[in-house]
Amino acid sequence: xxxxxxxxxxxxxxxxxxxxxxxxxxxxxxxxxxxxxxxxxxxxxxxxxxxxxxxxxxxxxxxxxxxxxxxxxxxxxxxxxxxxxxxxxxxxxxxxxxxxxxxxxxxxxxxxxxxxxxxxxxxxxxxxxxxxxxxxxxxxxxxxxxxxxxxxxxxxxxxxxxxxxxxxxxxxxxxxxxxxxxxxxxxxxxxxxxxxxxxxxxxxxxxxxxxxxxxxxxxxxxxxxxxxxxxxxxxxxxxxxxxxxxxxxxxxxxxxxxxxxxxxxxxxxxxxxxxxxxxxxxxxxxxxxxxxxxxx
Amino acid sequence: xxxxxxxxxxxxxxxxxxxxxxxxxxxxxxxxxxxxxxxxxxxxxxxxxxxxxxxxxxxxxxxxxxxxxxxxxxxxxxxxxxxxxxxxxxxxxxxxxxxxxxxxxxxxxxxxxxxxxxxxxxxxxxxxxxxxxxxxxxxxxxxxxxxxxxxxxxxxxxxxxxxxxxxxxxxxxxxxxxxxxxxxxxxxxxxxxxxxxxxxxxxxxxxxxxxxxxxxxxxxxxxxxxxxxxxxxxxxxxxxxxxxxxxxxxxxxxxxxxxxxxxxxxxxxxxxxxxxxxxxxxxxxxxxxxxxxxxx
Numbered sequence: 285x286x287x288x289x290x291x292x293x294x295x296x297x298x299x300x301x302x303x304x305x306x307x308x309x310x311x312x313x314x315x316x317x318x319x320x321x322x323x324x325x326x327x328x329x330x331x332x333x334x335x336x337x338x339x340x341x342x343x344x345x346x347x348x349x350x351x352x353x354x355x356x357x358x359x360x361x362x363x364x365x366x367x368x369x370x371x372x373x374x375x376x377x378x379x380x381x382x383x384x385x386x387x388x389x390x391x392x393x394x395x396x397x398x399x400x401x402x403x404x405x406x407x408x409x410x411x412x413x414x415x416x417x418x419x420x421x422x423x424x425x426x427x428x429x430x431x432x433x434x435x436x437x438x439x440x441x442x443x444x445x446x447x448x449x450x451x452x453x454x455x456x457x458x459x460x461x462x463x464x465x466x467x468x469x470x471x472x473x474x475x476x477x478x479x480x481x482x483x484x485x486x487x488x489x490x491x492x493x494x495x496x497x498x499x500x501x502x503x504x505x506x507x508x509x510x511x512x513x514x515x516x517x518x519x520x521x522x523x524x525x526x527x528x529x530x531x532x533x534x535x536x537x538x539x540x541x542x543x544x545x546x547x548x549x550x551x552x553x554x555x556x557x558x559x560x561x562x563x564x565x566x567x568x569x570x571x572x573x574x575x576x577x578x579x580x
Numbered sequence: 581x582x583x584x585x586x587x588x589x590x591x592x593x594x595x596x597x598x599x600x601x602x603x604x605x606x607x608x609x610x611x612x613x614x615x616x617x618x619x620x621x622x623x624x625x626x627x628x629x630x631x632x633x634x635x636x637x638x639x640x641x642x643x644x645x646x647x648x649x650x651x652x653x654x655x656x657x658x659x660x661x662x663x664x665x666x667x668x669x670x671x672x673x674x675x676x677x678x679x680x681x682x683x684x685x686x687x688x689x690x691x692x693x694x695x696x697x698x699x700x701x702x703x704x705x706x707x708x709x710x711x712x713x714x715x716x717x718x719x720x721x722x723x724x725x726x727x728x729x730x731x732x733x734x735x736x737x738x739x740x741x742x743x744x745x746x747x748x749x750x751x752x753x754x755x756x757x758x759x760x761x762x763x764x765x766x767x768x769x770x771x772x773x774x775x776x777x778x779x780x781x782x783x784x785x786x787x788x789x790x791x792x793x794x795x796x797x798x799x800x801x802x803x804x805x806x807x808x809x810x811x812x813x814x815x816x817x818x819x820x821x822x823x824x825x826x827x828x829x830x831x832x833x834x835x836x837x838x839x840x841x842x843x844x845x846x847x848x849x850x851x852x853x854x855x856x857x858x859x860x861x862x863x864x865x866x867x868x869x870x871x872x873x874x875x876x
Contacts, residue, residue: 314737314740314741315740315744316732316736316737316740317732320732363695367691367692367695370688370691372686372687372688372691373688373691390668391668392666392668392669392743393740395663395666395668395669395691396663396736396739396740398695399659399663399694399695399698399736400731400732400736400737402695402698402699403698403727403730403731403732403736404727404731404732406702406723406727407724407727407728407731409723410720410721410723410724410727411724412720412721412724415720417717420716420717420720421713421716423720424706424708424711424716424719424720425706425708427702427705427706427723428703428706428707428708431699431700431702431703431706432703434699435696435699435700435703436612436613436616436696436699436700440612440692440695440696440699441610441612441696443692444610444611444612444689444692445610447688448611
């Protein structure tokens with residue numbers, strides 16, 4: 285666990301440094317840039333970019349070559365949090381221990397800053413300075429996969445389904461589909477992008493996709509569990525909000541003990557999917573275990 | 581003028597058909613897709629995609645090869661209208677003669693449908709089925725340029741500046757910059773993308789960029805003028821709203837007659853920029869004239 289902690293802290297700091305330097309180069313002049321930087325620099329676990337880097341490492345790639353891809357994915361994640369927190373959506377006031385963007389600035393700025401981070405992610409993914417001619421094809425594949433994962437068949441549809449199903453009775457398959465879209469899709473494309481940039485062969489890619497699919501679901505199960513039993517101080521956001529809002533969650537459908545067991549089973553399957561990988565996949569294994577052991 | 585009308589109607593119908601077929605293939609299942617299609621099929625002049633096609637034609641390209649690029653730009657334009665119409669922004673109730681998206685559905689759906697159209701544009705631009713290997717480099721250039729134009733240095737910053745400057749005294753240079761970003765950037769990238777896909781050489785590209793920069797500004801001047809003297813029935817939206825909202829507009833700063841003269845001067849310069857082009861540029865010339873003669 286200490287090793288993983290060190291690994292996560294190191295990667296978090298790499299990503300934070302990269303993002304800081306990037307936004308400093310961009311300049312923070314103007315309200316929209318100020319708001320974007322507020323949201324990005326509020327921290328967070330950086331799970332998705334770390335997964336992206338770790339997937340590249342697992343197949344022998346150099347994580348330094350894809351800091352901008354990992355950062356672009358974090359921008360998309362951050363935009364989705366900004367929009368989900370809006371009064372018209374989940375109406376959350378605190379995120380990552382700080383006032384949410386629409387509280388700190390205003391609603392219009394939060395909508396626009398979210399839009400801007402989403403757009404900036406695609407700007408970054410297509411920036412010629414990070415693309416060598418041989419990988420143009422691969423790069424277009426990544427842009428396309430990220431758009432599909434973040435779009436109306438993936439993350440956005442997941443958020444829509446989540447809101448529509450509030451207060452309604454849905455079954456375990458409905459909630460699995462909902463979360464596969466809402467949380468799973470972006471986690472899966474983080475691993476996919478890293479693996480593709482790292483040079484994964486077809487077999488490795490298939491295993492990593494399986495791994496990603498299991499941890500994506502486990503991550504959301506763990507999130508739901510933490511919303512019941514987590515410590516708001518550690519998490520930097522309120523807990524108990526799902527129940528207050530009559531949200532469908534894994535604990536609300538399966539109960540708490542079965543949800544905890546389900547998360548463990550999923551992580552077991554994730555580890556099995558990458559069993560044949562050598563020690564370069566240790567970070568991926570450690571992240572899988574972290575997902576059910578984390579307290580924030 | 582009759583020729584142009586026929587040209588515009590033909591191209592509008594091409595684009596509408598392409599978008600219809602695209603969304604039919606995607607399926608309209610689910611609230612998010614229904615909302616996206618509602619917004620897209622509400623019509624509109626389709627000025628940006630038509631400019632994209634006409635720019636390709638002007639340099640000898642085949643407009644059929646870039647219907648998906650033109651349509652992606654229209655999706656970005658439509659998303660920007662959806663978000664600008666939100667209660668937290670301009671709070672508009674009618675658009676293109678129909679209830680705005682947040683009125684027809686709800687605010688959350690409107691935010692998400694806007695996000696989804698923006699994301700779908702990048703999905704479409706990077707879709708392998710539309711890209712031949714030789715043009716991967718050009719395609720990445722288009723994705724990047726579209727992202728820059730639509731992002732926090734372009735359209736989104738323009739909307740931010742527009743809102744921040746409501747009720748404040750700004751001068752003619754401020755409003756030119758504001759509109760260069762808010763409206764000009766996407767119009768410019770429409771022409772740029774079409775020209776690049778059509779195979780423009782450097783000289784042609786420089787002229788077309790100039791053309792686009794002038795008509796982008798003229799388009800906004802004309803929009804401001806129509807908000808004062810336009811017919812709401814023809815336009816499918818309310819007029820007089822800028823003054824009610826104490827918005828800075830060209831008529832509010834220059835007065836109406838000088839704004840009309842300014843629009844004419846800009847169009848003259850746009851026509852001059854493409855003077856050396858042959859008759860394949862007639863549609864571009866006609867669109868420039870249409871911008872100051874239109875009544876919607």
